[in-house]
Amino acid sequence: MLTDSSTPSQLDILNIKSSCATCSLRELCLPVGLDEKEVQVLGDVVSHKRKIQRGSYLHRTGTEFQTLFAIRSGFMKTCVLEEDGRQQVTGFHMTGELLGLDAISTEMHTCDAIALEDSEVCEIPFAKLEEISRTIPSLMHQFHKIMSREIVRDHGVMLLLGSMKAEERLATFLLNLSRRFSIRGYSASDFNLRMTREEIGSYLGLKLETVSRAFSKLQDENIISVDNKHIQINDIERLRTKMGSSSCRS
Amino acid sequence: MLTDSSTPSQLDILNIKSSCATCSLRELCLPVGLDEKEVQVLGDVVSHKRKIQRGSYLHRTGTEFQTLFAIRSGFMKTCVLEEDGRQQVTGFHMTGELLGLDAISTEMHTCDAIALEDSEVCEIPFAKLEEISRTIPSLMHQFHKIMSREIVRDHGVMLLLGSMKAEERLATFLLNLSRRFSIRGYSASDFNLRMTREEIGSYLGLKLETVSRAFSKLQDENIISVDNKHIQINDIERLRTKMGSSSCRS
């Protein structure tokens, strides 16, 4: 379930090869299986773009929800914050992914979304999306798949947090990133992290020192090379065995 | 965020006071805000009932997905099974809650659902649900809220698994159960657990011995009384402080 599950889930959201007509929708997840005219209708709804500077908020916990956001370019994190300062990063998000799904339930955002590099998003007014999805069944179905995939992804993270050791968590994380970069046309074995050790730690339920040590350990074993935020995966197969040794799979 | 987050989420799914007409739908989450005729349409779709004996499967990982399940009565767990036989519980589910949402993405179930006591579920053919939700916007919207709520709930669990200590996890878990029982008209302070210590541990990312010790500790402090599976909450306020207390540096 996880071996490739915290792994496959988040990324399959993207469907670069979708046959959309309008350029501005090409990288989105939603238009899968739509014909040209339907893409047009969707395009009218998602037209509004927004730039988010590195370090600034796309949305904050507690603010009103009106639109979903589709990441057009860049890299973001979402995190839930407790009043005492306890913070948990709930996800890292890249091009093509949809943010704001959590906010549908209460019509308020339940997490913060922060850009980890300069990013661009499309706003998708949710009420309008629901409206047009009434007349475009495949759009509605695709949207349901996306929400479902988010649930599966979260279950994968729960499994990771509930039963994996530090090194396994990091291996899983790196393989997940690797796959997602690769799907987007970037190298699967050579990439730059956008987040700090602390943010990785928060996501993986570890302290930053533990993350750093796990990196060093994997490097000592020649499985990866680490130069600060620059990561090279030298032996992806051994990295995979790290991930699956004590838990998950199926 | 979690203080009342892994807590409120799962249960608000239920909406006992919804004004549905047909008796068979009364406890369901879906009919919120529907008029009588619409409830009728929905009723035609969800009519089929199924009994699940304690210990048996509602669905298994990898099997084909066609219908969602609404729990009509009983108590279930969902879990992913690891190759070595160990299982990670991803949730406990009671009356009114919807199962199978994870399966929409791939059209295969991604987890097992097992009855922890004799239970009854309604089958909701998903294709039909999508179909009728085209003509009943409030049904579609309610369904989206339910999926979103599941995502929020999972984020709460991630926060719990990522940053809470054993005792805090157990306190959070008990308060969540308490609230869900109370919403369904049962005592908030006196109930029987349906699951074993091991299953609780799996859900909370702890070993069963740790769960047992955490129970004993809370009992020693006179916050709860434990007699095997029978739990009494003696001081719900102090239990609440347990949940969010730990010092917690940033």
Place this chain on the structure above:
DNA sequence: CGATTACTTTGATCCAAGTCAATCAAAGGT
């Protein structure tokens, strides 16, 4: 540019929770 701040690495300890193991209690089967 150098100074200040933010991030990373590494080492030395400590402790919460895991592991191993014994005992007990309840439930089921014959």
Place this chain on the structure above:
DNA sequence: ACCTTTGATTGACTTGGATCAAAGTAATCG
């Protein structure tokens, strides 16, 4: 009633990761 199985509790001990501390390195900014 008697065994067997399953689940719960508790104790002794071990350990993985947290914590504390120090030093190094990369960004950022006036």
